[in-house]
Amino acid sequence: VTGDAVALFDQAPAAYVVLDRADGRILQANQAFLDLVRRPVAEVLASTFSDMVGVAGRIYTETHLMPMLDLTGRVDEVALDVVVDGGDRLPVLLNANLDRSGDRATVRVVLFEARERRRYESELLRVTREAEQARRQAVDLVATLQQTLVPPVLPQIPRLGVWATYRPAGAGDEVGGDFYDVFSIGPLQWMVVLGDVVGKGIPAATVTSFIRHALRDLAMQIADPAELLHALDRAMRAAASEKFCTAVVLRLTETEDGWAVSGAVGGHPLPLLGTRDGTVTELGRPGSLIGLLDDPHYSTFTHRLVAGEFVTVFTDGVTEAQRGPDLLGDRALHDLVRAASQDPSTVSEGLVRAAVAFQAGHPRDDIAVLTLHPS
Amino acid sequence: VSALERHRVSVTGPADGTPMLFAHGFGCDQSMWRLVAPAFADEFRVVLFDHLGSGHTDPDAYDPVAYSTLDRYAQDVLEICHELDLREVVYVGHSVSAMIGVLAQIAEPDRFSRLVLINPSARYVDDGDYVGGFSRTDIDELLELMDSNNLGWQQPLAGMVMPGPELGEERAELDESFCRTRPDIARKFAAVTFLSDNRDDLASVSVPTLVVQNRHDTIAPLPAGTFVRDHIPGATLEIIETSGHCAHLSAPAETVAAVGAVVRA
Numbered sequence: 001v002t003g004d005a006v007a008l009f010d011q012a013p014a015a016y017v018v019l020d021r022a023d024g025r026i027l028q029a030n031q032a033f034l035d036l037v038r039r040p041v042a043e044v045l046a047s048t049f050s051d052m053v054g055v056a057g058r059i060y061t062e063t064h065l066m067p068m069l070d071l072t073g074r075v076d077e078v079a080l081d082v083v084v085d086g087g088d089r090l091p092v093l094l095n096a097n098l099d100r101s102g103d104r105a106t107v108r109v110v111l112f113e114a115r116e117r118r119r120y121e122s123e124l125l126r127v128t129r130e131a132e133q134a135r136r137q138a139v140d141l142v143a144t145l146q147q148t149l150v151p152p153v154l155p156q157i158p159r160l161g162v163w164a165t166y167r168p169a170g171a172g173d174e175v176g177g178d179f180y181d182v183f184s185i186g187p188l189q190w191m192v193v194l195g196d197v198v199g200k201g202i203p204a205a206t207v208t209s210f211i212r213h214a215l216r217d218l219a220m221q222i223a224d225p226a227e228l229l230h231a232l233d234r235a236m237r238a239a240a241s242e243k244f245c246t247a248v249v250l251r252l253t254e255t256e257d258g259w260a261v262s263g264a265v266g267g268h269p270l271p272l273l274g275t276r277d278g279t280v281t282e283l284g285r286p287g288s289l290i291g292l293l294d295d296p297h298y299s300t301f302t303h304r305l306v307a308g309e310f311v312t313v314f315t316d317g318v319t320e321a322q323r324g325p326d327l328l329g330d331r332a333l334h335d336l337v338r339a340a341s342q343d344p345s346t347v348s349e350g351l352v353r354a355a356v357a358f359q360a361g362h363p364r365d366d367i368a369v370l371t372l373h374p375s
Numbered sequence: 376v377s378a379l380e381r382h383r384v385s386v387t388g389p390a391d392g393t394p395m396l397f398a399h400g401f402g403c404d405q406s407m408w409r410l411v412a413p414a415f416a417d418e419f420r421v422v423l424f425d426h427l428g429s430g431h432t433d434p435d436a437y438d439p440v441a442y443s444t445l446d447r448y449a450q451d452v453l454e455i456c457h458e459l460d461l462r463e464v465v466y467v468g469h470s471v472s473a474m475i476g477v478l479a480q481i482a483e484p485d486r487f488s489r490l491v492l493i494n495p496s497a498r499y500v501d502d503g504d505y506v507g508g509f510s511r512t513d514i515d516e517l518l519e520l521m522d523s524n525n526l527g528w529q530q531p532l533a534g535m536v537m538p539g540p541e542l543g544e545e546r547a548e549l550d551e552s553f554c555r556t557r558p559d560i561a562r563k564f565a566a567v568t569f570l571s572d573n574r575d576d577l578a579s580v581s582v583p584t585l586v587v588q589n590r591h592d593t594i595a596p597l598p599a600g601t602f603v604r605d606h607i608p609g610a611t612l613e614i615i616e617t618s619g620h621c622a623h624l625s626a627p628a629e630t631v632a633a634v635g636a637v638v639r640a
Contacts, residue, residue: 022617024593024618063470063620066621067624125522
């Protein structure tokens with residue numbers, strides 16, 4: 001049996017060494033190990049294990065491998081490079097266990113060449129890094145794209161304060177469907193639009209971009225807001241997109257005592273009119289979703305906006321802010337607007353903050369709010 | 376989350392004893408102290424912890440940017456001291472935690488009464504006449520190696536809640552995962568460990584310091600240990616006749632004796 005045991009060690013089909021745990025010296029090495037490291041037996045038996053695995057392997061051995069062996073008695077599938085005669089590196093995987101039965105503790109180590117496996121792992125690692133980089137680029141792209149859906153800076157309009165706040169859904173790694181825009185359509189005349197394209201991601205962003213440009217173009221030609229929404233509806237259906245949207249459009253003309261407002265709503269929450277004394281009422285009448293129906297209807301409303309009043313438009317990310325089964329809802333919305341009515345400049349940000357807080361910091365949908373106040 | 380939970384802090388020994396804070400080095404976790412720390416629990420209030428990213432700390436709590444300097448690790452040490460209201464602390468730090476202790480003592484000089492630096496190195500990379508023991512290429516190879524040792528990492532552990540203060544029998548069940556840090560974190564810890572240079576900080580240490588050095592240290596060679604002794608004002612050096620880089624594992628009795636000789640004096 002003894003003779004067999006020697007053969008089992010010497011002729012094992014794996015590189016096999018026995019080390020002194022205390023100083024790492026190689027006490028025994030089989031033929032496969034000598035072949036693996038391409039060194040003569042005398043040299044191997046005068047070396048430590050650290051001498052065989054290069055500097056990096058030595059650090060890893062001392063800081064990870066040996067402590068693991070001491071505590072758990074074994075290690076499995078550790079990847080190291082063996083330095084063969086001539087200095088070449090040979091990737092190996094090793095298993096080891098600790099033997100405390102003798103006078104001095106020894107470590108048995110079995111090593112397998114792992115060139116193919118390491119190549120595969122390096123490839124895996126490279127692909128993982130590329131994927132991570134691609135993800136980061138996607139997040140950057142989303143941020144850039146989102147900036148094309150809402151103006152980075154609002155125009156300065158004499159005698160009209162405009163406050164807009166926008167918060168993308170979730171972690172901000174997806175393009176949302178909310179948009180708004182404020183632009184001049186002539187002397188003392190401005191358009192304010194705010195809406196929500198159904199859906200998310202790149203397809204929604206493409207449609208949103210289309211809508212923003214279509215509205216800018218159409219608003220120069222069509223004065224009546226209801227007609228403007230009809231024109232947008234036709235343009236969207238003509239584009240054969242399966243996407244549809246909601247929107248509120250407001251046309252503002254400066255007057256002696258404030259602003260003449262005319263507007264229309266398509267499938268969107270009605271604008272709110274607030275006053276300094278705390279009343280909150282809705283403006284206009286509901287209209288059809290835009291780009292969906294064969295026979296949509298839209299109607300124009302008008303209002304003379306004077307000092308002490310303000311108009312707030314918002315997407316359903318506010319009212320449909322969800323916590324479990326509960327929605328933030330219209331009543332809470334009105335209360336929030338009323339509470340902020342003494343200072344209209346705080347309405348937009350206050351609503352977004354409340355909707356985000358209601359959802360514990362992780363809004364499920366985009367939230368956009370825009371408030372107008374004659375100054 | 377408190378620093379005590381975050382670092383899985385364990386406290387043993389008499390509550391009114393002088394606090395002795397043991398900080399593990401690069402690789403593995405607080406169980407590296409299992410052959411040494413209990414020897415002081417008769418008289419001292421023994422505090423053990425895991426550095427963030429090591430042991431069973433929550434990988435999500437590890438911020439790779441914040442932990443790219445040893446200062447952040449030193450700040451963690453101080454946070455633990457604050458939460459436990461430790462004063463006159465005897466700080467025992469192994470390997471990279473030696474320099475973490477140096478930085479913590481400099482940041483709050485009155486918090487500590489003594490430093491014990493086991494197998495320390497103020498800089499691992501050679502620099503002119505200075506012997507750190509490694510070339511920059513060596514360290515780059517190490518970082519690559521850390522990347523390829525991803526097999527030991529077991530993903531499900533990330534979500535498990537590990538027992539903290541009661542370092543006992545439950546611990547045995549966790550041994551399987553001992554020393555298996557997530558590879559990306561291990562790589563970053565290796566980088567901050569082996570690429571730091573704290574030589575200029577040594578002169579600012581203002582408490583009695585003992586350097587414990589292995590005769591044949593495979594990672595922090597004798598000249599690195601004597602450099603630390605020579606540059607910390609009044610520091611003394613104790614050489615232990617052992618090899619490897621973990622005196623507290625390979626020569627626990629000698630380590631206990633060397634540390635005990637100064638802290639019990």
